[in-house]
Amino acid sequence: MENYNTPALKRELSRYVSGYVDGEGCFCVSFSKRGKLKVGWETKPSLSVSQNSDRREVLDIIQKLFGCGFIRRDYSDKTLKYEIRSLEDLIEKIIPHFEKFPMISGKQKDFILFSDICKRMKNGSHLTTEGFRKIIQLAYQMNGSGKRKFTESKIISTL
Amino acid sequence: MENYNTPALKRELSRYVSGYVDGEGCFCVSFSKRGKLKVGWETKPSLSVSQNSDRREVLDIIQKLFGCGFIRRDYSDKTLKYEIRSLEDLIEKIIPHFEKFPMISGKQKDFILFSDICKRMKNGSHLTTEGFRKIIQLAYQMNGSGKRKFTESKIISTL
Numbered sequence: 001m002e003n004y005n006t007p008a009l010k011r012e013l014s015r016y017v018s019g020y021v022d023g024e025g026c027f028c029v030s031f032s033k034r035g036k037l038k039v040g041w042e043t044k045p046s047l048s049v050s051q052n053s054d055r056r057e058v059l060d061i062i063q064k065l066f067g068c069g070f071i072r073r074d075y076s077d078k079t080l081k082y083e084i085r086s087l088e089d090l091i092e093k094i095i096p097h098f099e100k101f102p103m104i105s106g107k108q109k110d111f112i113l114f115s116d117i118c119k120r121m122k123n124g125s126h127l128t129t130e131g132f133r134k135i136i137q138l139a140y141q142m143n144g145s146g147k148r149k150f151t152e153s154k155i156i157s158t159l
Numbered sequence: 160m161e162n163y164n165t166p167a168l169k170r171e172l173s174r175y176v177s178g179y180v181d182g183e184g185c186f187c188v189s190f191s192k193r194g195k196l197k198v199g200w201e202t203k204p205s206l207s208v209s210q211n212s213d214r215r216e217v218l219d220i221i222q223k224l225f226g227c228g229f230i231r232r233d234y235s236d237k238t239l240k241y242e243i244r245s246l247e248d249l250i251e252k253i254i255p256h257f258e259k260f261p262m263i264s265g266k267q268k269d270f271i272l273f274s275d276i277c278k279r280m281k282n283g284s285h286l287t288t289e290g291f292r293k294i295i296q297l298a299y300q301m302n303g304s305g306k307r308k309f310t311e312s313k314i315i316s317t318l
Contacts, residue, residue, distance in 0.1 A: 011171075012170075012171070012174045013174075015171045015172075015174040015175045015178070016174045016175065016177060016178035016181075016263065017178060018175060018178065019174070019175035019176060019177065019178025019179035019180075019181075019182070020178035020179065020181055020182045021178075021182075022175075022178075022179055022182075022217065023178070023179045023180075023181075023182030023183035024182035024183065051264075054265060054302075055264040055265045055266065057263065057264055057265065058181065058263050058264035061263055104175065104216065104217050104220055105210075105214040105216055105217035106213060106214045106216065107214065143213075
């Protein structure tokens, strides 16, 4: 798998990367208070993949395959984190990848919710109270919602 | 990826599983004191893949693909662990898989050391002092050796 310059090899790498992200990746939609926005909250979707820094090469390969995102050092736990936060990149590059090469664990369910949220954001739904309310409901069905700073009802109560 | 009953689909699943194991798997060779053995130590190679129990399905699929190993609950951290500890299965099923569908991170280096050790064990090297000494040297080049109960020099000093 040294070179991926044929469609067949790129397809094989794509499967591999879906498997890797199924294990190590996280689809996440977080919310930050933003008084300047009409709904009072910013909606922030991201895909992140963590890795110990001695195995950076796999993040470089994934970044090259997706053609977007940044690798940064996470000082909290001494890992490297490859992140895609641009809504445009998520919609044009990341979502089509996982639609074509789905994950086989329950993480695919998170991805489907994530994809739904990103597509609603593209239409500006997150900027209206009704649209934002629906996004909150979808986001809090995703795995890992237990670790959130704000509860669903806390955010809803501010709308 | 619901059915994998053609060679092409099985090949795609195999790439996926190599990616998943690259993220979540651990090739390990551990050593236990065994007074009854001539060298005084038992050599125990294993591949293990951990997963939160709410995502068991991916472990089931990997187990079916490899056709060996067991899934057990790990009470220490509330995860499920899929493990292959049989030397025969490691040599006949696991090692050929990762030779054909290699990992792209530094974990592949661990695999090569792991494979070397398993093949030496098949020839009985771990039961002779000289062979065991070489196996210890190889095993302590593998990642994660920092978490070991015994240091390399501690084991060597008993031979």
